[in-house]
Amino acid sequence: MKRKILNILLYFSILLFLVFVNKSTVFAQGEPEKIYTVKDLLKIADNPSGDYILMNDLDLKDVEWTPVDFTGNFDGNNHAILNLKIRSTSESTRTTYDGNYKTYDTYFAGLFGVLEDASVKNLTLMGVDVNVQKEEPCFIGSIAGFAERSNIENCKIDGTLRLDVKCKMFGVGGIVGYGGDGAITETSAIVTLICIDHDRENRDEQFMGGAYSAGYLDVDKCSIKIDGYDSDHGYVHDGGLVGMYILYPLGNNYAGYINNTRVEGMITFFEDNTDRRAYCKDFIGEVMNWTYEYVGNSSDFTRNEIKDYSKDLLPHYCEGNDYSKEVIEGSCDDFGFTVYTCNECSEYKVKADYTLKNHEISNWETVVEPTFEEEGLAKGICDRCQSEVYDILPVKEEEIEEESEVIEEVLPLEEENALEQGEAKTEEKDEKALGTLLVTGLVISLGLVVAIATVLIRGRRKKR
Ligand SMILES: [Zn+2]
Ligand SMILES: [Zn+2]
Incomplete structure (x- = not known):
C-alpha cells in the first residue's frame, strides 16, 4: 500500500516538474526586441532587463x-553604433575595492553604466567619445563602467x-x-585612454587598462591596441x-x-608620489x-614614464584648435x-565623425507606415552587397487633396495592428492557461500529500 502511494507521488512530482520546465522554456523562448532606430535604442532605458537585437x-x-544600468x-x-558620446555617469553606485580592500561608493559610465547578470555580444562601437568629469569615485569604459556576472563577446571598439x-x-x-x-x-579594442587627476592633496588609487582597469574579468582571444595617458598624484x-x-x-x-x-601600444604616465610604486606593465600593472x-x-x-609632473599628459x-579635415566616404564594407590633422604641428591626426556605410538602394519597402503622430520604418536591400538597411519614414503631413490615398495607406497598418493585438492576446491566453494548470497541479499535489500523510498516520495508529 505504502509503495503504491509513493509511486503515485513520484509520478505526480515528475509531471509537476515537467510542467515547470515547460513553463520556463516558454519564458526563455521570448523573441528579443528588435532595434531599428536610434529612438528604439534610447528606449532600452525604459526596460533595462530586456533582451534586444540590433537590426541596423x-x-x-x-x-x-545617458549610460543605462542593464x-x-x-x-x-554584427551591427555598429557610431559616435557614442557620453558626458555623464549612470544613476547607480556599486562598491569598488582598492589594493588594500578599502571600499568606495562608485559611479560608472559606458554604453552601459552597470552591467549585472547581462550579456553584450556581436556589437561594434566606432568613434566612442567618453569624456567624464567627476568629484566622486568613478570608473569609465566603452561597453560598461562596471560589469559583474556578465559576458562580453565578439565586440569591436574604436x-x-x-x-x-x-x-x-x-x-x-x-x-x-x-x-x-x-x-x-x-x-x-583600439583605444586612446586619458586619465587626469586634478587634486594633488589626495594620494589616490588610479587604474588604467586596455581591456579593464581593475577587477578579475576573464579574458580570452582578445586584441588590444592602447595609447594611454595617465597623470596622477x-x-x-x-x-x-x-x-x-x-x-x-x-x-x-x-x-x-x-x-x-x-596587447600592443604604449602608456605614457607620471606618478607624483613620494611612496612610489609606478605599476605599469604590458599585461597587468599590479x-x-x-x-x-x-x-x-x-x-x-x-x-x-615621465618625471615632469607639471604638465598633464595628453x-x-x-x-590653436586649427585642424584640416579629410572626409573619407563609407562603402558597402566600411x-x-x-x-x-593639426595644422600647427602637422603630426597629430585623429579619426572622428564616423558615417554609416554607403549602400546603393534603389527600392525601399515600407515596414511600418508613418502616421500623423509617429514615424514609420522602411527597409532597403543594397543592390551591390544585399545588406538589409532600415531607415525612418517621417511623420505624415496632412494634405486634404490626397485624402482617399491616405485612407488606403492607413488601412493595412490598422489590419497589422489588429493582427498584432490578436497575437498578443493569444500569448496572454497561453500564459493564463499554463498558470491555471500550475495552480491546479499545486492544489492537487497538496491534497495528495495531505491524503498520504493521513493514510500513513492512520496506518501507524493501527499498528499501535
Ligand atoms: Zn599639433
Ligand atoms: Zn551595400
Missing part, C-alpha cells in the same frame, strides 16, 4: 547618451575615453571600467590589458583566466591575486570618417 547600424551623432541581453547582430577627476578612486578601461566574475571574449596601476588584477571582495577564491590575447591561468599571450608594449598639446 546606428549613428548617434546627434545624441548625448541586466538584460544585448545582441549587436574610440577615445577620458576621465578628469578630483577624488580618491577612479579608473579608465578600454572595454570595461571595473568588474569581475564574467568574461570578455573575442573582442578587439597618487598610486598608478596601469596595464596594457588590466591595471590591477584583484579578486574582490576579500576572501574570493575564483579561478580565472587571461589567455590567447595580444597582480594582487595570482589565481588565473595565463597562456598564449603576447605583447609589443612600451612603458613610458595625446597632443597644440592649443564606415566613413573624417581625419583631422
